[in-house]
Amino acid sequence: MSSSPTSPAIAVVGLGYVGLPLAVVLAKHFPVVGFDIDRGRVEELQQGDDRTREIEAERLKASSLRLSSDPADLPGQAIYIVTVPTPVDEQNVPDLKPVRSASRTVGQALKTKAAPGAIVVYESTVYPGVTEDICGPILEELSGLKCGRDFFLGYSPERINPGDKVHTVDKITKVVAGQTPEVAAKLADMYGRITSGGIHLAPNIKTAEAAKVIENAQRDINIAFINEIAMIFGKLGISTHDVLEAAGTKWNFLKFQPGLVGGHCIGVDPYYLAHRAEELGHHARIILSGRAINDGMSQYVAETVSARVKPGAKILVLGLTFKEDVPDLRNSKVADLVNALTKLGHSVAIHDPLADAQEAEHEYGLMLSPRLDQLAGFDAVLAAVPHDPYRAIDDATLARLVVPGGLVADLKGIWRGRTLPKNVNYWIL
Structure with missing residues (x-):
């Protein structure tokens, strides 16, 4: 599938429970490269074996998704979607090392070759402010580009429920936020093409981050x-x-x-x-x-x-x-x-x-x-x-x-x- 203004080239960074189903669905509509630093994971997926059991072997083999563990395959994408884990440490303090590392990887890709107006979207669950206050500066530092001018930020919280074959990524309502209204509209168009559940446009990135983190906090309290x-x-x-x-x-x-x-x-x-x-x-x-x-x-x-x-x-x-x-x-x-x-x-x-x-x-x-x-x-x-x-x-x-x-x-x-x-x-x- 070739890239066009209405079919942007996309990279999904992180191919776990969240990233892989998203990448497979996106690949039905866009040229997509799925990237993961775990070479063994990528090799398994290339053989049609998803150890998470979220994607069947036949579906994986039939997908146009291009799988890679080589960062050289990331430069030049129009949209980067980061779907890495956000765990806590032994003291239950947020461990942002995976999301920081993914941001450095994307920043280096932007430095090597940045598509005009490239968008970096985060789906990882974080507290309000991480995307703009932590990830944005890392992207700027590694790329040498200016956030909000040379590239833009977005946030669309994942809602994957492992093992759930009903509320899949192509059926749920997707919350979307962008650094500017134009970015939000582009992301709404992209996500809108893959889900029948509709799009909810949040007024800003911090609101979208907050919405995600309280969804699970509410369940935990109940x-x-x-x-x-x-x-x-x-x-x-x-x-x-x-x-x-x-x-x-x-x-x-x-x-x-x-x-x-x-x-x-x-x-x-x-x-x-x-x-x-x-x-x-x-x-x-x-x-x-x-x-x-x-x-x-x-x-x-x-x-x-x-x-x-x-x-x-x-x-x-x-x-x-x-x-x-x-x-x-x-x-x-x-x-x-x-x-x-x-x-x-x-x-x-x-x-x-x-x-x-x-x-x-x-x-x-x-x-x-x-x-x-x-x-x-x-x-x-x-x-x-x-x-x-x-x-x-x-x-x-x-x-x-x-x-x-x-x-x-x-x-x-x-x-x-x-x-x-x-x-x-x-x-x-």
């Missing part, structure tokens, strides 16, 4: 409330799920479920907003309280399960990824749960049919059991992640996995309503 009431109702001997079903009959009740909150979005993004608030002299009490509750759930679950089993119990944890039916291990709170159970003196085995065993060992030092059918005789079975294969486990398999008098611990209620053997105890969060 889940924290449900987690807290789960702790309260547990002490009262009331089923949280029964309570939520009853309350959910009211038309405006928000339906959230208790559980572990990990991953690279909900468990991370609120810290970005809280960090910026602290810089401005405001202590983000509600945001940080929600984070404290959700970050403490792994320890709470570990202690609750430990109190229901014998000392030194053998426990099987089912699931390690941060959410159901995805292979993503980033910021897995199940890993924290396993470590907490181990510190409480228990012997823990882990199984996950979707997680990569080498990644689990590299990231968390945890070994995965390869086959569930070879496991049996545990004092407790803890369903941590509601993968479809675990939902489908039959009563006979459960009876094999847990010893008589043992415990079935069900974090997400996937076996709620099952008829378990009378000599098996059942606990649900």
Whole structure:
């Protein structure tokens, strides 16, 4: 596909859960180069293998997307879209190293060859001000060009939900903001061609940045409330799920479920907003309280399960990824749960049919059991992640996995309503 004023050449920088689906959809309408610094990742994609399972092999092989790990393929693009991760460090302080590095890469590309009026768009979740106050100056420094004259900034927050095949990038409403009204209009046209969900033009970049960061902070706070009431109702001997079903009959009740909150979005993004608030002299009490509750759930679950089993119990944890039916291990709170159970003196085995065993060992030092059918005789079975294969486990398999008098611990209620053997105890969060 050749480039034209109505078909600008585009580079997507970062080919993870966000960048790859975006690049594939864009490539249906524009000439697109997808760039990632991970050569192994690019080589896998060139063979049609997407380890994130977001894009099927046939779809990837049929795409006109040009894949590269060579920065020499980046100069001369009309639009650069940065989709790199924005994690936090061990102290929960925003780690902007990936977005700074990507900005340097794009800045060098602009220096080598800048298309007239090139636009650099950020989709990475950040606190308000990062695009203009941090990324813009890096682009200027590396390119030797003037932001707002030689190149321009834009922001369009990603809304990828890993594993979600309904709310895909070509169906969602896209929030778009540009450094100038003209830039915003160009970006609205570009994104408008790839999504049927419409475009929302934010008045400025900081507003668009803020909109994204509060989307996940809001969910985090709501889940924290449900987690807290789960702790309260547990002490009262009331089923949280029964309570939520009853309350959910009211038309405006928000339906959230208790559980572990990990991953690279909900468990991370609120810290970005809280960090910026602290810089401005405001202590983000509600945001940080929600984070404290959700970050403490792994320890709470570990202690609750430990109190229901014998000392030194053998426990099987089912699931390690941060959410159901995805292979993503980033910021897995199940890993924290396993470590907490181990510190409480228990012997823990882990199984996950979707997680990569080498990644689990590299990231968390945890070994995965390869086959569930070879496991049996545990004092407790803890369903941590509601993968479809675990939902489908039959009563006979459960009876094999847990010893008589043992415990079935069900974090997400996937076996709620099952008829378990009378000599098996059942606990649900």
